[in-house]
Amino acid sequence: MNKLSPLHDKIYCALSGSAADAQTIAEIVNYQLDVHSTEIGEDPQVRSAATLVRNISYKYKEELSAHLIVAGWDRRDGGQVFATLNGLLTRQPFAIGGSGSSYVYGFVDAEYRRGMSKEECQQFVVNTLSLAMNRDGSSGGVAYIVTIDEQGTEEKVILGNDLPTFVDQ
């Protein structure tokens, strides 16, 4: 399943938790951002998208069970990543979530560096996913990667056998 859902041209979100809840939130925010960008007459800020997601997540936190990571590019602050777990809102250099994330906290904390190039970032992400998919029984399959920058948005799929391998494989 493609867990990367577009909220706007240059803003995507990563879904985790209950698929139904997460997809519904993403669809609602997609609609709200569409209206919002028409009203203000320009592309929305990533912060706006993240706030909209957070407002829903927080208001219905007792009923919903989903965590969306919102990331994208806007003119004002460039590339940004926001976590919205349980209704909080915080900007981070990177974010991980979902069942497989617990296995890779150490990896991402050790391997992340500021100012990585686009290719290095993509490699970092693919490595992280591969390690998580290897360890987590509930994860597997393919890796979807979306790269967003000033020039545009690029979607990529990396099939199972093309993923990087580590020890034990």
Place this chain on the structure above:
Amino acid sequence: MSSIGTGYDLSASTFSPDGRVFQVEYAMKAVENSCTDRRDMMLLRIIQEMTSQEVKNTSEGSGGTCLLQRSKVMAVAGLLADARSLSEVAREEASSFRSNYGHDIPLKHLSDRVAMYVHAYTLYSAVRPFGCSFILGSYDKDDGPQLYMVDPSGISHGYWGCAIGKAKQAAKTEIEKLQMRDMTCRELVKEVAKIIYIVHDEVKDKAFELELSWVGEVTNGRHELVPKDVREEAEKYAKDSLEEEDDSDEDNM
């Protein structure tokens, strides 16, 4: 010259045969002629686009400006009661936008929203249009200085410089003469004060008190009263240049 719309001016929901809505026009006259109980009100705002960017606001009389958000300010002319109510509306809009979208409302959008609200009151006979115009100004480091004006008919436009209230035509003429791009903040304050003194009519208007405030890079995006020394310098400059003009007129005779 003004015309009387006999019979077609009783409600805002009626057009005259030549396509005018007189109630809205009367509302705009209310802005031009309004007085507070003690003083005349006239507002002037100037925006300067340059490295030292700012928005300036000068007004005669008190209660001329109110703060909507940290870097957004609203200056009003017209019926004060209407203006107060509208400033609450503007604050509400700015606040709920902030709550929903996580960042400060862009001034153009705020201006559009308030203008829509004002316009709604020009559509029905059960309510009267708002009798006030206002100027919205803001400064932030990404968008720079911005200036928007809304009038009782509900239109809003962006401006480099504009004036509302009494003598706004004369003030507008003076503003157009200014070469704003080449001036610094302090110079602009002086020019603006001079304009107020110029358009103030000694005979017809009552004495006035000049209130100057600004928002811009010079204040780090906060709306503040112009500091006392700058203000005094500006008032002195204004008075001096008026005297010079009087003198030169006498010489010509």
